Amino acid sequence: xxxxxxxxxxxxxxERTVAxxxxxxxxxxxxxxxxxxxxxxxxxxQLADRLARVMAEHGQAAVPRGALxxxxxxxxxxxxGPRPIVGKTEIPWAIDGKIVCIVDDVLYxxxxxxxxxxxLADFGRPARIMLAVLVDRGGRELxxxxxxxxxxVDVPPGGRVDVGVTxxxxxxxxxxxxxxxxx
Amino acid sequence: MSxxxxxxxxxxxxxxxxxxxxxxDTAEPLREISERAIxxxxxxxxxxxVNLFFEASTRTRTSFEFAEKRMSAxxxxxxxxxxxxxxxxxxxxxxxxxxAMRIDMVVMRHQSSGAAQFLAxxxxxxxxxxxxxxxxxxxxxxxxxxxxxxxxxxxxxKRICICGDVLHSRVARSNxxxxxxxxxxxxxxxPRSLLPNAIEQFGVQVFTRIEQAIEWADAxxxxxxxxxxxxxxxxxxxxxxxxxxxxxxxxxxxxxxxxLIMHPGPMNRxxxxxxxxxxxxHSVILDQVTNGVAVRMAVLYLLAGNAPALAEAAKGxxx
Amino acid sequence: xxEHRDVLLKGGRLLDPSAQLDGVGDLLVRxxxxxxxxxxxxxxxxxxxxxxxxxxxxPGFIDVHCHLREPGREDVETILTGARAAAAGGFTAVxxxxxxxxxxxxxxxxxxxxxxxxxxxxARVYPYGAIxxxxxxxxxxxxxxxxxxGAVAVSDDGKPVVSAHLMRTALEYARTFGIPVADHCEEPTxxxxxxxxxxxxxxxxxxxxxxxEAEEIMAIRDILLARLTGxxxxxxxxxxxxxxxxxxxxxxxxxxxxxxxxxxxLSLTEDMVEGYNTHAKMNPPLRTAAxxxxxxxxxxxxxxxxxATDHAPHHNDEKxxxxxxxxxxxxxxxxxxxxxxxxxxxSGILSLGTLIDRMACAPARLFGLPGGTIRRGAAxxxxxxxxxxxxxxxxxxFLTKGRNTPYAGRILHGRVGCTLVDGRIVFSRMG
Numbered sequence: 001x002x003x004x005x006x007x008x009x010x011x012x013x014x015e016r017t018v019a020x021x022x023x024x025x026x027x028x029x030x031x032x033x034x035x036x037x038x039x040x041x042x043x044x045x046q047l048a049d050r051l052a053r054v055m056a057e058h059g060q061a062a063v064p065r066g067a068l069x070x071x072x073x074x075x076x077x078x079x080x081g082p083r084p085i086v087g088k089t090e091i092p093w094a095i096d097g098k099i100v101c102i103v104d105d106v107l108y109x110x111x112x113x114x115x116x117x118x119x120l121a122d123f124g125r126p127a128r129i130m131l132a133v134l135v136d137r138g139g140r141e142l143x144x145x146x147x148x149x150x151x152x153v154d155v156p157p158g159g160r161v162d163v164g165v166t167x168x169x170x171x172x173x174x175x176x177x178x179x180x181x182x183x
Numbered sequence: 184m185s186x187x188x189x190x191x192x193x194x195x196x197x198x199x200x201x202x203x204x205x206x207x208d209t210a211e212p213l214r215e216i217s218e219r220a221i222x223x224x225x226x227x228x229x230x231x232x233v234n235l236f237f238e239a240s241t242r243t244r245t246s247f248e249f250a251e252k253r254m255s256a257x258x259x260x261x262x263x264x265x266x267x268x269x270x271x272x273x274x275x276x277x278x279x280x281x282x283a284m285r286i287d288m289v290v291m292r293h294q295s296s297g298a299a300q301f302l303a304x305x306x307x308x309x310x311x312x313x314x315x316x317x318x319x320x321x322x323x324x325x326x327x328x329x330x331x332x333x334x335x336x337x338x339x340x341k342r343i344c345i346c347g348d349v350l351h352s353r354v355a356r357s358n359x360x361x362x363x364x365x366x367x368x369x370x371x372x373x374p375r376s377l378l379p380n381a382i383e384q385f386g387v388q389v390f391t392r393i394e395q396a397i398e399w400a401d402a403x404x405x406x407x408x409x410x411x412x413x414x415x416x417x418x419x420x421x422x423x424x425x426x427x428x429x430x431x432x433x434x435x436x437x438x439x440x441x442x443l444i445m446h447p448g449p450m451n452r453x454x455x456x457x458x459x460x461x462x463x464x465h466s467v468i469l470d471q472v473t474n475g476v477a478v479r480m481a482v483l484y485l486l487a488g489n490a491p492a493l494a495e496a497a498k499g500x501x502x
Numbered sequence: 503x504x505e506h507r508d509v510l511l512k513g514g515r516l517l518d519p520s521a522q523l524d525g526v527g528d529l530l531v532r533x534x535x536x537x538x539x540x541x542x543x544x545x546x547x548x549x550x551x552x553x554x555x556x557x558x559x560x561p562g563f564i565d566v567h568c569h570l571r572e573p574g575r576e577d578v579e580t581i582l583t584g585a586r587a588a589a590a591g592g593f594t595a596v597x598x599x600x601x602x603x604x605x606x607x608x609x610x611x612x613x614x615x616x617x618x619x620x621x622x623x624x625a626r627v628y629p630y631g632a633i634x635x636x637x638x639x640x641x642x643x644x645x646x647x648x649x650x651x652g653a654v655a656v657s658d659d660g661k662p663v664v665s666a667h668l669m670r671t672a673l674e675y676a677r678t679f680g681i682p683v684a685d686h687c688e689e690p691t692x693x694x695x696x697x698x699x700x701x702x703x704x705x706x707x708x709x710x711x712x713x714x715e716a717e718e719i720m721a722i723r724d725i726l727l728a729r730l731t732g733x734x735x736x737x738x739x740x741x742x743x744x745x746x747x748x749x750x751x752x753x754x755x756x757x758x759x760x761x762x763x764x765x766x767x768l769s770l771t772e773d774m775v776e777g778y779n780t781h782a783k784m785n786p787p788l789r790t791a792a793x794x795x796x797x798x799x800x801x802x803x804x805x806x807x808x809x810a811t812d813h814a815p816h817h818n819d820e821k822x823x824x825x826x827x828x829x830x831x832x833x834x835x836x837x838x839x840x841x842x843x844x845x846x847x848x849s850g851i852l853s854l855g856t857l858i859d860r861m862a863c864a865p866a867r868l869f870g871l872p873g874g875t876i877r878r879g880a881a882x883x884x885x886x887x888x889x890x891x892x893x894x895x896x897x898x899x900f901l902t903k904g905r906n907t908p909y910a911g912r913i914l915h916g917r918v919g920c921t922l923v924d925g926r927i928v929f930s931r932m933g
Contacts, residue, residue: 069212072224072254072484083187083485085205088212122221196706273823295824296708297778316826318708353708379705380713 002180008135008153008161009174017134017150018047022054024148025101025132032060034099034127040116041069041087044104046165047134051103066091068102073115089119096124101148105163107133110144135174137161188485191303191310194319195360203361207329210474210481216253217476227256227487230287235277236262236313237293242448243313243323246472247290250479256288256487274298278306288487291315296353309486311479317351322482323447324357326475328365330467331402333474334443339366344396345387346430347406347455348377350417354447358404359385372396373428376417393428397435402443405430408455421454431457441465448472506925508532510545514554514886518561518876519855520863529559531882534925539876552932554886557919560858561874562594562883564865567659567684567738567762567810568835570596570627572618573611574603579815579903581618581627584835587813587902588625589929591835592918594873594883595626596813600637601660607632607643609651616652624928625921626883628654628871633672633683639664642675649679654869657684659738662720664690669724673733682736682760682869687720687745688712688786697826699772699787707775709825712787714742721745725752725759736868737761739812741786743796750805760868762810763797765834765841766908770794774908780821780828781908784814798851801860807868809860811838815904833897833904841909843889843916854889882925886932891917 009017029035032055039048045067052063069087077083102116113131120129132148137155151174153161158179166172188202195203216224232251236244244260251258274293281289288309291299296316303310314320328338335341343362349355349371362369363386370388371378372395382389390396396403408424418424425431435442444456444466452458461468509531516539517524528543529536545551570584581598588596598615600606606615612629619627631648635641637658645656656676663669663685672683693716698704700711721737725748728735740746740761752759766784771791774782782788800806814831821828834841842861846852852860862885866874873883895912897905920930 072226077226086209086212086484089215118225122219122223124220273819275822293824295826297825300778301824316708356706356708380700380711381702381705384702385705
């Protein structure tokens with residue numbers, strides 16, 4: 001039986017969802033004065049860019065952005081191999097006393113966010129850290145939750161959520177993939 | 184992921200362009216860690232790295248130690264001025280004793296060419312060659328390439344001339360291998376008495392006058408001239424070396440283009456390089472030092488725990 | 503010593519170029535000497551009959567260059583183990599180099615080597631005396647007394663004779679006793695610190711090279727001194743194309759120069775050092791393919807007179823170390839025949855007869871030693887071997903104490919069946 005694919009968000013739905021998330025983040029951060037968006041490599045970075053663009057369109061001041069690659073903070077490096085490629089981490093602003101909103105595409109076990117929290121702590125002490133994710137698919141292995149969620153998806157065992165963004169994947173799309181029995 | 188490095192880093196001769204690119208690409212983002220408030224990532228927590236130095240070295244050992252600490256590994260430094268031979272203990276025994284203490288990696292500097300390979304074949308831990316005799320010094324070659332790549336964007340087609348005592352230089356060999364694999368044009372320049380007889384077979388151009396090298400090159404990598412070379416009868420005097428082969432401002436001013444100046448250090452100012460060149464606008468000597476830490480972090484990261492059995496284990500992260 | 507038992511070597515190919523002998527036939531040994539050979543010989547009562555079908559019966563091989571390490575390094579070889587290893591390699595006699603500790607530089611020391619050799623009851627052991635006292639290259643050793651005690655030649659092997667004056671006087675002085683002066687040709691300032699052949703491989707590996715010229719400079723010096731003195735110079739382990747040309751030059755002019763080459767220089771190149779393989783570390787070093795080819799041709803055309811092993815056992819611990827710290831040399835007695843057959847005969851460079859000349863007849867001729875020919879009434883020093891038999895080199899099975907060989911694991915052709923010295927079977931794997 002082949003894999004079954006269901007589109008969760010098409011390009012337009014994804015755009016609407018991002019717009020709503022942007023508003024929600026601004027709401028929660030009480031404006032953008034103290035806000036820094038930090039995207040997690042990869043795709044989280046592009047989502048953070050889009051959120052910032054929407055915020056600007058909605059009349060907010062330009063929001064500083066950063067990128068975080070959590071590879072070096074992963075808790076499974078001793079067991080994976082060969083080594084995952086390390087991406088760029090770029091936090092060009094002092095984060096002390098700021099509201100940092102971590103942006104990622106999918107929230108699943110929570111381990112990536114755990115790593116991101118550890119990594120952010122090495123850059124300084126924000127007043128508050130928030131988490132915004134495009135998709136929350138459940139299945140947490142750590143006590144972590146998102147403050148802003150684009151879409152909650154129930155994923156059956158063996159299933160997977162794929163997020164595509166135009167910059168990397170050529171199109172904006174969120175799909176739910178349910179593995180066939182033979183896979 | 185393609186082109187893993189294997190267990191050890193012994194030299195650049197046997198690495199592919201793909202593997203070298205992997206190391207450089209990994210080193211690039213790691214530079215940023217040294218700019219953070221807390222200059223440390225937890226990646227190699229719990230890994231013990233032994234810096235086994237049979238030859239005096241402040242710079243390379245310090246650079247490795249910074250790299251290890253910034254990756255959260257636990258470095259143990261063993262520096263022994265006396266060689267293993269005079270100490271009466273063989274290198275094999277030294278290594279086996281270290282392994283019995285449950286170490287993960289060995290960074291070794293040794294006066295004998297081939298010592299790193301010798302060790303790597305006999306212990307399970309990862310071995311990083313920090314310079315073996317006159318053979319190779321791969322991390323130096325890599326940091327030189329990283330520095331050049333940052334300045335030039337690419338190494339392909341760039342003209343790099345390695346100047347000085349190529350005969351006795353492990354840095355020269357690692358540079359030649361690495362740069363030629365990456366598509367750079369490589370030349371060497373020095374008195375014939377300090378160039379290996381078979382140098383042309385390395386696929387490099389040979390200049391015996393520094394003026395020709397300056398005319399030709401986009402970058403000069405100027406090797407340290409060891410004072411022993413005078414006693415060894417290879418050159419008559421340091422004074423004359425400077426007059427004939429020294430890289431001076433006057434000579435560089437006649438160059439048809441700006442030339443990047445590199446030196447692996449420590450420098451003999453006024454011998455192979457003049458101060459106004461070393462400290463001049465085209466010198467990237469300090470960038471080399473900064474890049475050295477990043478390259479070594481990358482190598483530690485890429486080798487650590489690189490057990491073949493785990494090679495195809497879990498991939499990907501949070502999905 | 504027990505009575506000699508008659509031995510009948512049945513149906514082997516009797517091959518002795520020095521006697522223009524090549525044909526299948528029997529050979530009877532009686533009382534330690536060759537009684538009869540050729541055709542079919544009936545076995546006398548009580549004779550040991552050895553079926554030699556498919557085997558070659560040749561004059562016993564003589565190795566004019568080996569290191570038996572006793573006295574001084576009995577942990578790596580003794581005259582007993584060396585003489586047994588020699589017999590296992592088909593050698594009926596070996597010449598032991600004097601670079602022992604203490605150096606074999608006087609008649610008492612020569613006598614010791616001779617006695618140990620004869621007690622071994624395997625291959626004959628002929629001592630070399632040193633050229634200079636303590637091999638220090640300063641004062642001549644007492645050639646006359648050493649020859650009187652049994653030395654067959656003099657050499658400072660292991661070291662070159664640096665002083666041209668000393669080499670000159672050695673060649674002159676040796677004329678009285680009719681012995682060759684064997685020199686290890688190495689210009690010491692060029693070779694200093696060298697660990698392998700100088701060239702692209704050494705440059706790549708970062709190992710200090712020994713240029714071919716280090717050997718050639720001393721070779722031509724020695725040839726010129728032989729011309730000057732009329733003495734017989736024997737050049738040890740020649741390894742380069744240039745040396746071959748120089749020897750040819752000397753011989754063409756009637757200069758009394760002879761030379762040897764080693765099986766490893768006839769088979770392996772410097773590429774063996776790749777990976778810092780200490781079993782490929784020897785002095786002179788393994789050279790280039792062009793050198794190997796030139797030395798092979800020189801053995802073929804007689805420019806190089808003999809093949810000698812330069813058998814040099816070392817302790818495994820000493821070879822298991824950094825390349826530059828490992829000692830030079832490999833064991834050779836038990837692989838020489840097979841290496842020569844594999845690389846020289848099987849490849850069509852030498853006939854089997856020429857190989858036997860270079861390993862048996864020529865050494866006897868050059869050094870004035872007994873043997874080297876199959877002759878009625880001569881001492882029965884004979885080698886029986888199967889030139890086609892393939893076998894895998896396993897150092898664990900060696901009789902030498904040394905395990906240091908670059909041929910381990912290789913499949914070679916040519917296997918010794920048995921070795922007779924003085925009519926006695928001193929080694930046999932013929933059941």
